[in-house]
Amino acid sequence: MAIKKSELYSSLWQSCDELRGGMDASQYKDYVLTLLFVKYMSDKYAGNRNALIVVPEGGSFADMLKLKGDKEIGDKINTIIGRLAEENDLKGVIDVADFNDEDKLGRGKEMVDRLSKLLTIFNDIDLRANRAEGDDLLGDAYEYLMRHFATESGKSKGQFYTPAEVSRIMAKVLGISRDTRQDQTVYDPTCGSGSLLLKVADEAPRGLSIFGQEMDNATSALARMNMILHDAPTAEIWHANTLASPYWKHKDGSLKTFDFVVANPPFSQKNWTSGLDPAHDPFGRFELGAPPAKNGDYAFLLHIIKSLKSTGQGAVILPHGVLFRGGAEAVIRKNLIRRGLIKGIIGLPPNLFYGTGIPACIIVIDKEQAPTRTGVFMMDASKGYMKDGNKNRLRSQDLHKIVDVFTRQIDRDPKYARLVSLQEIEANDFNLNIPRYIDSSAPEDLHDLNAHLNGGIPNRDIDALEDYWQAFPTLRPALFKPSDREGYRYARVPAQEVKVTILGRPEFTAFSERVLAIYRAWREQHLPTLQGLHIGAEPKALIHALSEDLLERFAQAELVDKYDVYQHLMDYWAEEMQDDVYVIVQDGWLEAAKPRLLVEEKGRKTKETPDLVIHKKKYKTDLIPPALIVARYFAPEQAAIDELQAAKEALDEKVFAQYGKLDEAEIKQLVVQDKWLTAMEAQVMAEVERVTQTLAGRVKALEERYAEPLPQLTQEVEMLSARVDEHLKQMGLVWGADG
Structure with a gap:
């Protein structure tokens, strides 16, 4: 019987428990995801020399299983992964995690036991039986792991992941859909683990050509693995600093341009000028103004705009400060508005993202309609969310409402969204702070004094x-x-x-x-x-x-x-x-x-509660559930049991027998x-x-x-006060003026 999705998630997270010892989530994610990659590739491609990924002899998950209990298990796992990497030009991608690191995995027997348990857990997950190729079961499990890793990685290390709900919003407000052509391109200059790019590409069933760049080596490797696991092996991910060394260029040295650009860059990066002289940028990215030296928010936004085709559209997640901060940023903002480049701004709830708790917004860029733009569509979607552990999370209904209202430009509810004219924005000195234009506060419940x-x-x-x-x-x-x-x-x-x-x-x-x-x-x-x-x-x-x-x-x-x-x-x-x-x-x-018969392992009871x-x-x-069988076939017996609980075992046997009929x-x-x-x-x-x-x-x-009107209340208070005074007198507790 195939494993349920929830059980797959549980099994994968159990594998993480085996690694928690000397690592935080930002580290052990590399081990778990590497093994998931090897297991999936082995299940899917082993024995098929014509497959997209070649699993060589001595380079499969089956070879890893033979190492359980081996004193040199860590070093030999590294060798197996190295063979798989060598065969598929994936060196520096799937061999980043060191399975022989004693500081992280323990020494001697501790490492052997930990890695042996980890291999056992992964061996129990049959990705072929679960049709990972056809129903995206693996993709959903990967999403589950990434969200949990990001949650546990802490404030400074969770930026490799953009919440899936936000990613889907970005794709949909850009108009990416079933009609998107296969020859169109999408680019993320700060792609992290690639989760944002993949969610955007999911909205285009015909396919999109995917391009990304990521500065962190381990994270860019994670993105490459992510693309292969999600059947996007032709995606091109490059490891380098996007602002200082943008990789995607034309032959003449100018920046390559794309149909769509999405990004969730690091917020307010202080060292963005490292390796770059903004005053002499060879790509002309700062023609609309030079961003402040200690804040890179507009540097990324301007790079995105320069990377768009003349008909291109972009969506970028940035902190609210970009909407109203003064100085150099105010100059850039004014130029962007006057050129009509900003199509809309979507204010999001606080505490959605894993690198920060501050509220952020999505800025939507549209070059094609810029010359005729007469306003900016603004939305305050900050009130719609649910609590999810220590983070907030958009619900399905929040996502759908945001997309519906933005794509249809619905402004029937001025407390949620409205099209703000360029004249009104100019009258506010080009300040785009959402509360200036949308009052989303709940109306005050006024009392009537006369009443x-x-x-x-x-x-x-x-x-x-x-x-x-x-x-x-x-x-x-x-x-x-x-x-x-x-x-x-x-x-x-x-x-x-x-x-x-x-x-x-x-x-x-x-x-x-x-x-x-x-x-x-x-x-x-x-x-x-x-x-x-x-x-x-x-x-x-x-x-x-x-x-x-x-x-x-x-x-x-x-x-x-x-x-x-x-x-x-x-x-x-x-x-x-x-x-x-x-x-x-x-x-x-x-x-x-x-x-399904629950089998207890030796020395360990099953965690599942039997029905x-x-x-x-x-x-x-x-x-x-047995209750459905009882309700449809054994209602009289259930009524009898309600009166005589001892008959429960007999009914259970009838219910069990009914499943077979x-x-x-x-x-x-x-x-x-x-x-x-x-x-x-x-x-x-x-x-x-x-x-x-x-x-x-x-x-x-x-x-x-x-x-009760006030005069009546006053009369009642006076009456009650008189009663209290009389009672106190009777108790001798009321003194005269002399004390």
């Missing part, structure tokens, strides 16, 4: 809920009644009965049914596709089709945010459904549904309808419930806020 003094709920606050009153036309008069004061109304029902009143209205029931009908139409549309999943199907194409259609359908739903519904599907996919789908498309329905224990044997049910149609019904679609329907109905909670909560808050 506090005299009672009643301001019509202003009730009118602010107009979206709800349009959806539920008879609800407003059911909750509020007229008052004798203009501009105010009174509550018709007690605060604690507001939610019950809302739920009891016929139009709320109709609203709930309309939302559910949208979901069920989506369900019926995709039910044949889900039940038709087969070996070799493409999981990523499936979730793309499902999610995009769900998003489009819920754009028509009132009060329900389409992006929230979309996020529910993407969360369920990430947490459970994708594991199910990957197993089905690798093993088929019947094999995927079989309970069934039959005759002391422990089983894990990856695809169909299931045919493919029954498995599909259990998985697709009872599991996947039922779970999604519950999430959609949770959105309906959220509408109720939001409205009820606001109405209840308004009622309670103005329930």
Whole structure:
């Protein structure tokens, strides 16, 4: 049976545990990724002399396995990797990590044991059985490792990785898509491990010609390995300082230009002029102004602009300071704006990136439309994110909303995005600080002094809920009644009965049914596709089709945010459904549904919790939880067990036996309808419930806020004070004026 994606991730991260001893993540990542490379190449190409990568005799992962327990294991692993590197012109790429380094891997038996365990873990991962070539299982696992390495590498060492969500945004706002031509080019002058380049290239199924440059030797080697692992072996990655020694040039010495340029350069680099005289730059990169000597942000931006074709587009991640700092940077910024080179600016949440916690932005450059540009499209997307450990992370819905709004130039919500005219920017002295143009702060919930003094709920606050009153036309008069004061109304029902009143209205029931009908139409549309999943199907194409259609359908739903519904599907996919789908498309329905026997290794118990224990044997049910079998086939027995727990073992045996009786149609019904679609329907109905909670909560808050006017409160306070004084007198605790 094929390994689930989550289990693959766990196995790979377990390999990292074996190396943590004398290294931090920025170091042990090189060992783990090198072994992953050798294992993948061996699984994919060993024995095929006509393959893209030649695995020579004595240069495979199988040769490494023979070394388990060998006293010279570290040195011999280096030799094996060296043979693979020599055969494929990869010296200086895959042989950077020293597997015989005693300071990092331990001495004597400690090194032998550590490397032997590491090889055992990798041997258990069969990348051929998991179809790494077809479904990008390996690519996703690599992404998982890179994110974790970056998280653990610390502030100064995590810059080799750009979060995948940000990379996808950059690709999409540049218009890279299925229509992008194969002969077009993309370049990253500070490519790190190559993660940004690869995510951009992923958006162009026809392919893009990839070019990159990276100053750090080990990281540039990592990028080369990354390209090969992701089936981009023709990508050209060069190791050198981009600003001082740009490698990609034309024969006449001028900079090579590209269709697309993306970059996440080091923020505010202080030594950017090392090896370079900005005043006499042979490539003319600083014609719009010389960046400050101690801050390289604009140096990278100007290099990117110079590296673009006249029709080219670029996207670069930079700190917010580039938008408003004065001096030399203000001069450059003014020239960029006047020439129309800046198409847009996207403000991102803080603490997204691994080299810094400060907020950053994406600056989008467009040369082709520069002569006719009349404004800059600005977005403040800083509020949409989730916590992920000690970092923040963009959710699927945040990514999709940013791309939708930017690419369509939607400015209906001025607190999120708007097209700012060049005249307005010039009036602000070419300062591009986003808060100058977009006030994304939440509106203040103002109290009404008159209402506090005299009672009643301001019509202003009730009118602010107009979206709800349009959806539920008879609800407003059911909750509020007229008052004798203009501009105010009174509550018709007690605060604690507001939610019950809302739920009891016929139009709320109709609203709930309309939302559910949208979901069920989506369900019926995709039910044949889900039940038709087969070996070799493409999981990523499936979730793309499902999610995009769900998003489009819920754009028509009132009060329900389409992006929230979309996020529910993407969360369920990430947490459970994708594991199910990957197993089905690798093993088929019947094999995927079989309970898996958990085998405990000698001296070590399995970490997995069994779902069934039959005759002391422990089983894990990856695809169909026992509860689904019980609900569909053994509901009476479950009812009996609820009364008599001792019968649980007998029911477990019936459930286990039922797995063997299931045919493919029954498995599909259990998985697709009872599991996947039922779970999604519950999430959609949770959105309906959220509408109720939001409205009820606001109405209840308004009622309670103005329930007792100030004179009444003052009278109550005076009355209570008099009672306290009387009580104190009776206790003899009140003294006269003489004390």
